[in-house]
Amino acid sequence: MSQDDIVISPTGWVAEQARRYAESGGTRGATIQGAPCLLLDYRGRRTGQWRRTVLIYGTDGDDYLIVASYGGAEQHPKWYLNLLDEPDVRLQVGAERFAAHAQPLTPEEKARVWPGLVELFAPYAEYQKKTSRDIPVVRLRRVAAD
Template sequence: MAHGNGGGNGGSSSGAVKLSPSSWVAEQAELYEESGGTKGTTMQGAPCLLLDYVGRRSGITRRTVLIYGRDGDDHLIVASKGGSDEHPLWYRNIQDNPDVQLRVGTERFPARAETLSPEEKARVWPHLVDVFAPYESYQKKTTRDIPVVRLRRTDV
């Protein structure tokens, strides 16, 4: 596997995708995709998915690895950025273009992203903290209300 300091283009069945500039995220995304979703599917014991989204300025498809929870058939992701005071770039991009592609394990499918209302977030937050306990400390670390995003499959 090639290691670089920038995260390059990785091939996928849906064409060239720009991987995360964070080398560990890029390496995990590459392992996840190249294994067909059989490796690299957890982070610190929590389940992960691959999120492919379109950059709002570049128009380039980008990929990141995110921990997810479930709400019925939908997947939930948290725009925590480790408790940073600013939103992660992927979140800002999906606000502009909510049509995304997911890989969850061996399955790849299109989905639409929607930020949850405060009431919906309050309902699912305990589940998300069960999935990944650090979310609780991330929220306490920032004055930013950390968004939770529902990913609803669109090919059904």
């Protein structure tokens, strides 16, 4: 798949950061307000088209954790809804690109990792207070190359 086959987020700053991140090999655009970020490539649930967004991530062992906060909006972000339908994704973390499998955390798993994610990016706590929905956390686990 070439970079031209991926639809980048329609949100202006996200699109600009995703381009900067990809074009620099992960050396530019790799943080948001001091927190590390990755590129998430996922399939659209209606179109099957590959899409890309930039997300802050935490880690849990060798796995990456992303938060479907959507700034505390009452609805889930579209990328999260797409992952529920098609959990096989591609990541870029720094210069490294690899396939991964997405799995929402159970409430118990989320309770264990949430304090560390809030420490990583303090606005998550405010986002959770702002919305009535439980903000999901997703585990991204590397898939062995074929």
